[in-house]
Structure formats: structure tokens, C-alpha cells
Amino acid sequence: MSEKKLLTKKDLTKTWFTWICWGQICYNWERLMGLGFCHTMTTAIEKLYGDDEELKKEALVRHMAYYNTENTWGAMIPGIVCSLEESRANGENIDTETISNLKTALMGPLAGIGDTVTQSLVKVILLGIGIDMAIQGNAFGPILFVLAFSAYAISVSYICFFNGYRFGKSSVVQLLSGGLVKSVTESLGAVGMIVLGALVAKNIGISTPLVFNFGQMTVTIQTLLDSIMPKLLPMALFIIVYQLLKKGKKPTTVMIIIMAAAVLLSLLGILA
């Protein structure tokens, strides 16, 4: 009986750090993060299969497969894979197909959660704060954004990676299927929506310069609109654009529509 081959805390930390630094550096249309994932696994593979050239080659080839997820929440997957490879190297009955299937099965859902939380929530709120400060001439705005977003990426990926390693696949499946993630995601979505509503009022700066003269009376249309509801035009534009997207128009198409509309409305003097 040979002694057990275990991954040390140092091995795992190195693996996590490789992932959060270089998991996506060779991003490409063919295998997306495939090469990055293989690179991430090299520390564990060397440790677990280093004395058996054939097993080592097999493991390296296995982890070159197509792979794409979100970097922070998706860090859970290399964590789980490390724990599975470790069990496998120590003779437990885990076949390579299970490992590959698990990677493929989890990368989608974790990308879903990760993209939503990271890009539509954390990024938007931090950017909103950063822009607010920068517009007032405060140079700390961009700095705060970089520091806070980096801290988020590092800490969340660290927590996800080590939890993935610790609990193995069963708990993840449990976590993902349970109602917990759903209600947490929805609550986070609620914060996202409130910030979104605020950004519609703050970031869409359109108004109308239209002025009508009826004899001696001058009517400024913008004042009239403001008395109905402040930021009425930004909200209206937002709803129109949202409806276009909802009808399946591509973002690039909508961008072109907006440009064309801007030309027309500016020349006619309706919007500014």
C-alpha cells in the first residue's frame, strides 16, 4: 500500500490563484477557457500523477477540453475537480467520465449565477458609485471601483474554490437545486432593479428644446413634461429600447436604430 497522495493547502491555493489569474488568458472561439483550465490543474496533476507518466498525460489531455464559465463563481469547479482527482488518485472509484461530465454540467449554471451577480449587480452598483464620484471631479471614484471589484473577484473566487474542494460534488448539486440559491439570486436581483431604476433617471440625459409661441404665451415643452413627471423622456426612451430588445432585435441593430433616430430628432430640433 503506497502512502496517500494528498493536495496540501499550498497546492490548492496555487491552483486557485492560477485560475483567477490565468484561466481566461488564452480565450478563443474553439475551446474558450479549455487551455486555462488545463494550466490551472497542472499543480494538482503533477502532485497526484507525477510518478506515473501515463496517468499524467491522460489527465492533462482530459482537462484540455472545451470549457467556459464565469471566473469567480465558476472557481468552484476547479475546486471540485481537485477533490475528485485527489480521490481518484488514491484509488477511489471515480471514473474520468464523471469528472468531465461534472465539469460540463456545472459550468453553465455557475456561469448563469456568476454573470448575473457579477456583471448585472456588483459591477453596475460599483460603477454607479464610481461614475457619481468621478462626475463631481473626485479621482477616488475610479480607484474605489478598481479596488472594490478586484476585492470582490479575489474573495468570491477564493470562497467558491475552497468550498468546492471541501464539499465535493454532492453539496454543490444540493446547493444549486435547493430553493436557497433561487431566493438569494432573486433578492440580489431586487437590488439590481432599484439601481437600474435610478440609473434610468440619472444616466439618460435627453431633453427637448421645443418651445411654442401662442401669441404672447410661450410654452416650453420640457417644463410641461417636467410637471407631469421628472425624467419622463429618459424613461420613455428606456421603455422603447427595452421593447425593441424584447422583440428580439440584436443589440447592434438597436444601436444603429438609436443613431438613426438621433440624427433625425436632432435635425428636427425635437431632442437634445
Add this chain to the structure above:
Amino acid sequence: MLGYAIVIGLLCWLVSSAFPMWLRWSFYFGAPLVSGLIMGLLFGNISYGLEVGATIQMAYIGLLAIGGSLPNEMAIAGYLGVAMTMIAGLDASTGLAVATPLGLLGVLAQNAKMSLNPIWVHKADRYAAEGNIKGIKVMNLFASQIFPFLTYFIPAFLCVYFGGAYFESFMNAVPVQLLNILKLIGKMMPALGLAMLMQALNKKSTLPFLILGFVAAAYLGMDITSIALVGAALAILHYFYMKKGQEE
């Protein structure tokens, strides 16, 4: 101009491809905002830089990269866009009209890199079959940077080095009517990013929060930090009520 061109070219490349991922996120998704500060320091006018960066950033705040593609290349739109706007001395609100077309061209740079990088992946396949871990690392860390360097650094460098002087006089010759159009585009474009964000977030049960956020900003004039805090409090309530509803 040579120094500026090198720094801006390097930034476009590093931010799009070479920085470690955890750092790249903020430099990429917040490209115009962060660029505003960097270019402000570089050109010696911080308040102008911040204003240009923040104004351009508003349009991109809601853009999401799902599965690796964006309708606009943020590194180019941000670093090159802010730089060109400042070199030409343009109004911050015109900046987006400079950044967006550059960002659209930047999508080409991104696609070229994404289409050419599989060459190194295939080489890495061979190293994997040979058990050559060092080879795999070299492919991932260094070979992967050859194409991004060519497709990001070189166009950005050329644009600043040769275009800078002409760009300024070109933009000065542009009629006021056209500038007004460009400004209006800049004001309307945030609607697209925000609508994309709405698509990602929208659920009937959280729709009321959109109205609350709008009212807080439009009627009450609250800033984003305080609105986010109120939002967090309401979300916690939402969470508890949801759980209560499930239990019953």
C-alpha cells in the same frame, strides 16, 4: 506623441488580454471610467479626464459580456476612445461618439484574437499528450499574447501616433449640427445598456423595485450609494417575505 502612443497601446493590450483576470475585470468593464483617471494623469488634466471617462462610462454601464462577446470592445472604446477625445480637446458629451465607432472596430481585434488563438491550443494539445507541463504553461501564458499584442497594441499605437494631430483638426472642422447629433447619440446610448441589463434582471416580482429606484433618483434626487443601501434593505425584506411565503 510617441510616449503617449506606446502607453495607450500597451494599456489596450494589457487590459484586453494580459492582466491577471481579477484585475482585468475592473480595468475592462470599467474601461472608460478608469481610463479617465489614467489619461487625466497622463495628459496632466485630471478633472477633464474624469469628466470624459465618467460620461462615456454611463453608456456602457449595463453592457454584459455573456459567453465572451460584447457589441463593443471595451478596452479600445475605453482607453483609445478617452485618449482620442482628450487629444482632440472635445466636449465630454461628444466623447461617446468617438469611443463607440472605435469600440466597434475593436470588435474586429477581439475576433481576430479569438479566432487565431486556437493555434496555441492545438500546440498545447500536443504538449499534453507528451506530458509536458511546462509547454502547456508557456502556451497559455506567453504564446496566447502574440495575437492580442498584434491586434490591440499596433492599431491603438498607430491611431494615437499618426492620427492624434489630424484628429484634432478634423474634429475642429466638423460642423456644429453634426456635433449636436453626436452629443444626442451619447445621451441616448445609455438606454441600450440599461435595457440589456433589464433583460438580464427582469422578473415580475422585482419590477416594483425599478419604480422605487426611479422615484428615488428622479423625484428625491438621491445619489447611487444611498439608493443601493435602501435597495439592500428592501431586498433583505423581500428575501424574508419570500421565505415566509414558501413556508406557508
